[in-house]
Amino acid sequence: MIVTTEKLTKRYGDRAVVDEVSLSVRRGEVYGFLGPNGAGKTTTIRMLLGLVKPTSGTARVLGETPGTPKALLKVGSLIEGPGFYPYLSGRDNLRVHAARRGVHKTHVEAALEQVDLVGAANEKFRRYSLGMKQRLGVAAALLGEPELLILDEPTNGLDPAGMADMRDLVRALAAQGQTVLLSSHVLGEVEEICDRVGVISQGRLVAESTVEQLRGDTVLLIRADPIEKAHVLIEGSSLHGDVLHVRETDAGALVRALVHADVDVQEVRPLRRTLEEVFFEMTGAA
Amino acid sequence: MGSVKAELLRLWKWPATWVLIGVWLVMTLTFGYLFNYLALNGGTNTRDLSQQQLISSMQPENVGAAVVRGLPMFGGAIILVLAALAVGSGYGWGTWKTTLTAGPRRVSAMAGTLGALAIIVVILVALTLFVNLGAAITVASVEGWDWSWPGVGVFEALGASLLIAAMWTGFGVFLGVVTKGPALAVGLGLMWAIVTENLLRGVGSLLGPVEDLTKVLPGGSAGNLAGAVGGSGAPGVLTDLSGTTAALFLVGHVVVFVGVATLLKVRRDLV
Ligand SMILES: Nc1ncnc2c1ncn2[C@@H]1O[C@H](COP(=O)(O)OP(=O)(O)O)[C@@H](O)[C@H]1O
Ligand SMILES: [Mg+2]
Numbered sequence: 001m002i003v004t005t006e007k008l009t010k011r012y013g014d015r016a017v018v019d020e021v022s023l024s025v026r027r028g029e030v031y032g033f034l035g036p037n038g039a040g041k042t043t044t045i046r047m048l049l050g051l052v053k054p055t056s057g058t059a060r061v062l063g064e065t066p067g068t069p070k071a072l073l074k075v076g077s078l079i080e081g082p083g084f085y086p087y088l089s090g091r092d093n094l095r096v097h098a099a100r101r102g103v104h105k106t107h108v109e110a111a112l113e114q115v116d117l118v119g120a121a122n123e124k125f126r127r128y129s130l131g132m133k134q135r136l137g138v139a140a141a142l143l144g145e146p147e148l149l150i151l152d153e154p155t156n157g158l159d160p161a162g163m164a165d166m167r168d169l170v171r172a173l174a175a176q177g178q179t180v181l182l183s184s185h186v187l188g189e190v191e192e193i194c195d196r197v198g199v200i201s202q203g204r205l206v207a208e209s210t211v212e213q214l215r216g217d218t219v220l221l222i223r224a225d226p227i228e229k230a231h232v233l234i235e236g237s238s239l240h241g242d243v244l245h246v247r248e249t250d251a252g253a254l255v256r257a258l259v260h261a262d263v264d265v266q267e268v269r270p271l272r273r274t275l276e277e278v279f280f281e282m283t284g285a286a
Numbered sequence: 287m288g289s290v291k292a293e294l295l296r297l298w299k300w301p302a303t304w305v306l307i308g309v310w311l312v313m314t315l316t317f318g319y320l321f322n323y324l325a326l327n328g329g330t331n332t333r334d335l336s337q338q339q340l341i342s343s344m345q346p347e348n349v350g351a352a353v354v355r356g357l358p359m360f361g362g363a364i365i366l367v368l369a370a371l372a373v374g375s376g377y378g379w380g381t382w383k384t385t386l387t388a389g390p391r392r393v394s395a396m397a398g399t400l401g402a403l404a405i406i407v408v409i410l411v412a413l414t415l416f417v418n419l420g421a422a423i424t425v426a427s428v429e430g431w432d433w434s435w436p437g438v439g440v441f442e443a444l445g446a447s448l449l450i451a452a453m454w455t456g457f458g459v460f461l462g463v464v465t466k467g468p469a470l471a472v473g474l475g476l477m478w479a480i481v482t483e484n485l486l487r488g489v490g491s492l493l494g495p496v497e498d499l500t501k502v503l504p505g506g507s508a509g510n511l512a513g514a515v516g517g518s519g520a521p522g523v524l525t526d527l528s529g530t531t532a533a534l535f536l537v538g539h540v541v542v543f544v545g546v547a548t549l550l551k552v553r554r555d556l557v
Contacts, residue, residue, distance in 0.1 A: 043557075049387045052555040073389040083380025085296050092299060099292035100388035100395075140384065 008057035019203035032194035033183040040203040041183040076146035082137030086126035103144045111139040131162030150181045187279040201283035223267035289398025310364045319421040346422040350443025351516040358509040359522030362454040363479040369458025374468035392552045446515040450508040456543030463547040507535035
C-alpha cells in the first residue's frame with residue numbers, strides 16, 4: 001500500500017471537514033479522489049503531506065508518518081495550485097525546489113522536458129499562463145523521482161486544451177507505472193485515467209471502488225403520484241424532475257411500501273446511469 | 287544546507303532585496319555624507335552640529351560610528367521590511383506550502399530562511415561599511431584633510447551593527463510568520479520601528495516605568511547599543527544603557543523573535 005488512512009478526521013471548530021476517512025492507494029495505480037467543491041479533498045491531501053495535523057485518526061504514506069522527511073522525499077505534490085516565486089523563471093523556481101529536495105540541478109532539465117516547458121523555462125513564472133503554471137507545478141512534483149505523485153485538481157481553471165494537456169501528461173506518467181493520487185470535482189475528467197476512485201462528500205468517503213464497480217450499482221427509476229410523498233417515504237431517494245432515483249435491491253418491498261402508503265406507482269424500472277449521475281447522486285450535488 | 291542554498295538563491299534573485307539594500311545605501315550616503323558635506327561647504331549656520339563635529343563625523347576613521355548610527359531606526363526599518371516581506375509573501379505565493387512539502391523538516395526549512403537572511407544582512411552591513419568608507423575617503427581627499435584608516439574600534443561598531451541588524455531581521459521574520467502575510471507584517475513593523483517606540487519615549491518623560499521600559503524595547507536597546515559604541519547624531523540613537531546591557535537585551539529579543547517564529551512555523555497547520 002502506498003497510502004492508507006484510518007478514520008482520518010479533521011475538525012475546524014464543531015465541523016468535521018474530513019470525517020473518519022479510511023482510504024487506500026495501491027502501488028502503480030491512478031487513484032481518483034473525487035468530490036464536489038468543499039468536500040474535504042484538499043484537507044485530506046494536506047494531512048497526507050503533514051501540512052495539516054489530523055484531529056484524530058491516522059495516515060501512513062509509503063509506510064511513513066506524513067510530513068516527515070522520509071515520507072516527503074518519496075512524494076511529489078501539487079496542492080491547490082502551484083506555489084512559486086513570481087519573479088523567478090520557471091527554471092530557477094525548479095532549481096530552488098531541487099536544492100530543497102536535495103536533488104541535483106541536472107534533473108531540472110529532464111523535469112522541464114517532461115511537462116513540455118523547455119521553451120518557456122527562462123520566462124518569469126509571473127508571465128506564465130495558468131496551464132503553464134500548473135505544468136511547472138507537476139514538474140516540481142516530479143523532481144527526485146517520487147514513488148507517489150499527488151495532484152490536487154491539476155486541471156482547475158484550465159481551458160479545454162490545457163485540461164487535455166494535463167490529462168495526457170497524467171496518462172503518460174501512469175503508463176510509466178507512476179502511482180498517482182489525483183483529485184477532481186469533475187468525474188468525467190478522470191474516469192478514463194483512473195484505476196480506482198474514492199468518492200468523498202461532506203467529509204465522508206462514500207465509496208471506494210473501481211470505476212466499473214461504481215457504475216455497476218443498480219438504480220431504480222420510480223414514477224409515482226404524488227412523487228413528493230414517495231420521495232419522503234423512500235429513504236435515500238433523489239428527485240430528478242418528476243421521477244425518483246434510488247439505489248435499491250428489493251424492488252418488490254419498495255413498491256409494497258409505496259402502495260401501502262396510498263401512493264400510485266406508475267413505473268419502476270432499473271436505470272443504467274452514467275458515472276456523472278452516480279457521482280451526483282452519491283455526493284448530493286444536483 | 288540545501289535549504290540555505292535554496293533560500294539564498296531565491297533571495298539573491300529577488301529584485302526587492304537589492305532595491306531595499308540600494309535604498310538604504312543611498313539614504314546612508316545622503317544623510318551621513320551628502321548633507322553634512324553641503325552643510326560644511328554652504329557656510330550657513332549648521333544648527334546643533336558645530337563645524338568640528340561635522341568634520342569628525344565624516345572622517346574615515348569614524349566610519350564605524352557612521353555605520354552603526356543609522357541602524358537603530360531607519361536602517362533597522364529597512365531590514366525589518368526585507369525580512370517581513372521575505373517571510374510573509376511566501377504565504378500568499380504558496381511557496382511555504384511548496385517549501386514545507388519538499389522534504390526537509392520544518393525546523394530545517396525555517397533555519398534555511400534564517401540562514402539566508404543572515405547572509406543577506408551581513409552583506410548589507412558590509413556594503414554599508416564599504417560605501418560609507420568610500421564616501422568618507424572621497425570627502426577627506428576632496429577637502430584635503432589629513433585622514434587615517436579606522437582603528438580596531440571599527441570592529442566593535444560592526445559587531446554592534448550586526449547585532450542590531452539581527453534583531454530587526456528577527457523582528458521582521460516574527461511579524462511575517464505571525465501575520466502570515468507581507469502587508470500587515472510590514473505595516474506593523476514600520477509603525478513599531480518608526481512611530482510606536484518614539485511615542486512611548488514621549489510618554490516616558492511623564493511616566494517613570496514607561497521610560498524604563500522604552501530603554502529595553504527592541505528599538506530602544508538597539509539605540510542604546512549604537513550610542514554605546516560611538517554612534518551619535520542620528521534619530522533613535524540613545525545613551526541610557528551600558529553597551530553590555532543593551533547588547534544582552536538585543537540578544538534576548540533575537541532569541542524570543544526567532545524562537546517564537548520557529549515554534550509557530552513548526553507547530554501550526556499550513557492551510
Ligand atoms: N482552515 C480552515 N478553517 C475552517 N474551515 C476550513 C479550513 N480549510 C478548509 N475549510 C473548510 O473545509 C471544507 C473542505 O475544504 P477542502 O478540503 O478545501 O475541500 P475541497 O478540496 O474538496 O474543495 C470547506 O468547506 C472549507 O471551507
Ligand atoms: Mg480543493
